[in-house]
Amino acid sequence: MKYNFKRIEPKWQKAWEENKVFQAVDFSPKPKWYGLVEFPYPSGAGMHVGHIKAYSSIEILSRKRRMQGYNVLFPIGFDSFGLPAENYAIKTNTHPHDITEKNIRHFTEQLKSVGFSFDWDREFATSRKDYYHWTQWIFEKLFEHGLVFRSKTLVNYCPHCKVVLSNEDSQGGKCDICHNDVVQLSKDVWFLRITQYADKLLEGLDHVDYPESIKQQEISWIGKSTGAFVDFPLDGTDEKLEIYTTRCDTLFGVTFMVVAPEHPVLDKYKDRIKNWSDVEAYRQECAKKTEFERTQLVKDKTGVKIDGLAAVNPITGKKIPLFIADYVMMGYGTGAIMAVPAHDQRDYEFAKKFGMEIIQVIKGGDIEKEAYTGDGEMINSGFLNGLTNKKDSIEKMLEYLTEKGIGRKGVQYKMKDWAFNRQRYWGEPIPLIHCPKCGTVLVPENELPLELPPVKNFEPGTDGQSPLAKIPEFVNCTCPKCGGPAKRETDTMPQWAGSSWYFLRFCDPHNDKVFADRKKLEYWMPVDHYNGGMEHVTRHLLYSRFWHHFLYDIGEVNTPEPYAKRTYQGMILGADGEKMSKSKGNVIDPVDIVNEYGADTLRTYVMFMGDYASAAPWSDESVKGCRRFLDRVAGLTDIMTAEKEDPQIEADLHKTIKKVSDDIENMKFNTAIAALMTLLNEFTKAGSITKADLITFIKLLSPFAPHITEEMWQYIGMNPDGKTFLTVSEWPSYDEDKTRDAEKEIGVQVNGKVRASIRLAVDCPREEALSRGKAEPNVAKYLEGKTIVKEIYVPGRILNIVVK
Known part of the structure; x- marks a missing residue:
């Protein structure tokens, strides 16, 4: 048989689709298996080879599970709201809806051309109203349970995209979409209280099968710490400045305090501040800096000593200077910190610059040169002197603080509440109404979805207002409580909203009564295996687990955690070993590979190119090598002449069945393919094989190269009616004794x-x-x-x- 991929690949893709081979069946008596990939954003650039690698792991496992007798749910949809589509629409003077639907059609054609075994009957897009109806419904439940609030705060604002960004969307002081610098603005923002779920998100990691690197990224982002809240009196007032510290044992070494430039105590006592003009000027400078710039450890220390206000060390009773400095943020902790320059390098550098006292309270190091940050014997610390165990010192100080009523034990999180609104058009309208009499009220449930109005002018305003604010017929409405005139919220939800629950909708994608039928959720959930990129660990994974925990708490879903297992893929680099980018000219278009070498060659190569979780460079020569391998596989039909089994071939076959079966489960796809290549060589050396040998071989290869193996299955007479597919035949088993x-x-x-x-x-x-x-x-x-x-x-x- 010849490997004519241009003929056989469309043939079998059509046959699988017409016979609904990959359709998941609700409530099947078979054991269920739910495999999930991070659904794609349908960009105008189309699918890239990274998508192929990202989806291939669950694709291979899905195909193997079907052959093992499972009822498999392997769905696909599109994460289609968000800034890229809107920015492109503005650039090309087209509507985001039209651009998005066009891109979805293009992505669909590309995904089908590669032969992924998705259940296309469950496809949806987050920007379609039958989906975002339920995104809005979940938001309303969050609101009803007190997990939505509005607050004025410093936000990350992208002047280029004209939108407020979350911390996760602006890491490193750059916009995640356009990569331009982000600035700080004071703005009223809707938040979701994700911090209330911090402990549950941490505890849940004990009950899932995630790689340790993923767990650690989530733990680090949440940033839970145990310490003490301590009150520092403001000298000559009844005011107390609350600070949070994990090292209350060093309180004897506090020689000054620092507050954020935005701290309200400054305005409250401005009449007492003699250098108010300096304070105001510094505040204005800070407003120009991004959060990233302000919190960098390696930078020049800046600040202003406040003349007219001082704090008091509550342990020593000593008056200490008060500063404002940009590295203290109102959004983190209390907006005020105590400074122990002898034992914190940032405080040390600040103290040296401003001539502050440095008191060593832990023996060790040379504080004439730098701060000592290790452990040791407590000195210059009153009742703590002589203690050498940090835990004992902290516990003793905590007892003292509690007894004196000047502090208490506490917990703090690095993670902040989720800024949940965007001043753009292409997103889910937030279903809230502002009434002058009733306050903020929800759009009635029976009026959902609150549809995004079809408008021509969807460019963002320069005043930080959403384009929806310019549409009177959308803004002006009636209060559902009192019937009086009211106004709609005009901000939209962030792109992360739709992707925070999409895995649930796949269980029941066409339901117009509930977001998903409870019995179907109980049948399919949790997701058995979820694969995605490491770059989404601190964003999508955290957000979606938060929404799922909330839905579990209110009785809407049946499992506390959405994903039983999570894995990730490594990046495909350019042939030059660099990250692929258009500017470098090293991007590989998967459609080009499919057209020149076939989908099976592409599928085999991306799984053979190296360890799945590691980055690997593209190699045209290796692509050609995989094509030659498949050509040789097709030629096995010519040596299917043996009448009886060769004992050595039988032993090799059983070893390969075991190897490939285990390697697929352990996501060692490259070594599974290598084992099949070795077996092919043994077949060739033997000169002839039995029909049974060939059947076993093509079954093992089928998850990787489904088109050629399906064609060979039919070629050797195993599909006489055109509907007896290899794809759902029985996975080979091995005899352990024969593997020895x-x-x-x-x-x-x-x-x-x-x-x-x-x-x-x-x-x-x-x-x-x-x-x-x-x-x-x-x-x-x-x-x-x-x-x-x-x-x-x-x-x-x-x-x-x-x-x-």
């Missing part, structure tokens, strides 16, 4: 040096093994005239003759 070598080649050593090699039965008796070893001509030569001192034989491993 009957014979093994071992080296025959004389005085530890290998002089010959012989094949012996693994259970060959000692005397026979020694006799055969000594009979080898090159061994006999080294034994001649020598006295044998010792004979060592370990079956299957060592045969060593020691002589003198």
Whole structure:
């Protein structure tokens, strides 16, 4: 048989689709298996080779599970709201809806051309109203349960995209969409109280199968710490500045305090501040800096000492200076910190610059040169002096703070609440109404979805207002409570909203009564295996787990965690070893590979190119090598002439079944393919194989290269009716005994040096093994005239003759 991919690939893609081979069946008596990939954003650039690698792991597992008798749910949809589509629409003067639907059609064609076994009957897009109806419904439930609030805060604002961004969307001080610098603005923002779920999100990690690197990223982002809240009196007032510290044992070493430039205490006591003009000027400078710029550790320390206000160290009673500095943020902790310059390098550098006192309270290091950040004996610390255990020092200080009423034990999180609104058009309208009498009220549930109005002018305003604010017929409405005039919320939800629950909708994608039928959720959930990119660990994974935990708490879903197992793929680099980008000209279009070499070649190559979780460079030569491999596979039909099984081929086959089966489960796809290549070589050496041998081989290869193997299955008469597909045939099983070598080649050593090699039965008796070893001509030569001192034989491993 010849591998004519241009003919066979469309043929089998059509046959699978027409016969609904990949359709998941609700409530099937078969065991269920739900495999999920991060659904794509349908960009105008189309699918790239990274998508192929990202989806191939669950694709291969899905195909194997079907052959193992599972009822498989492997769905696909599109995460289609968000800034990229809107920015492109503005650039090309087209509507985001039209652009998005066009891109979805293009992505669909590309995904189908590669032969992914998605259940296309469950496809949806987050920007379609039958989906975002339920995104709005979940938002309303969050609101009803007090997890939505509005607050004025410093936000990350992208002047280029004209939108407020979350911390996750602006890491490193850059917009995640356009990569331009982000600035800080004071703005009223809707938040989701994700911090209320911090502990549940941490505890849930104990009950899921995630790689340790993923768990650690989530743990780090949440940033839970245990410490103490301590009150520092403001000298000459009734005011107390609350700080949070994880090292309350160092309170004796506090020599100054620092508050955020935005701290309200400054405005409250501005009449007492003698250098108010300096304070105001510094505040204005800080407003120009991004959060990233302000919190960098390696930078020049700036600040202003407040003349007219001082704090009091509550432990020593000593008056200490008060500063404002940009590295203290109102959004983190309390907006005020205590400074222990002897034991914190940032405080040390600040103290040196401004001539502040440095008091060492932990013995160690040389504080004339730098802060000492290690542990040691407490000194200059009153009742803590002499203690050498940090835990004991902290506990003793906590007792003192509690007893004196000047502090208390507390917990703090690095993670902030989720900024949940965007001042753009292409997103889910937030279903809230502002009434002058009733306050903020929800759009009635029976009026959902609150549809995005079809408008021509959807460009964002320069005043930070959403384009929806310019549409009177959308803005002006009636209050559902009092019937009076009211106004709609005009901000939209962030792109992360739709992707925070999409895995649930796949269980029941066409339901117009509820977001998903409870019985279907109980049948399908949790997701058995979810694969995605590491770049989404601190964003999508955290957000979606938060929404799911909330829905579990209110009784809407049946499992506390959405994903039982999570894995990730490594990046495909350009042939030059650099990250692929259009500017570098090293991007590989998967459609080009499909057109030139076939989908099976592309699928096989991306799984063979290296360890799945590691980055690997693209190689055109290796692509051609995979094509040659598949050509040789097709040629196996020409040697399917053996009448009876060759014992050695049978042993090789059983070893390969075990190897490929285990490697797929362990996501070692490259070594699974390597094992199939080795078996192909053994078949070729043998010169002939049985039909049963070929059937087993193509079944093992099928998840990787489904088109050619389906064609071979039919070619050898296994699909006479055109509907008996290899894709859902039974996965091969192996006999453990047959995976063990009957014979093994071992080296025959004389005085530890290998002089010959012989094949012996693994259970060959000692005397026979020694006799055969000594009979080898090159061994006999080294034994001649020598006295044998010792004979060592370990079956299957060592045969060593020691002589003198």
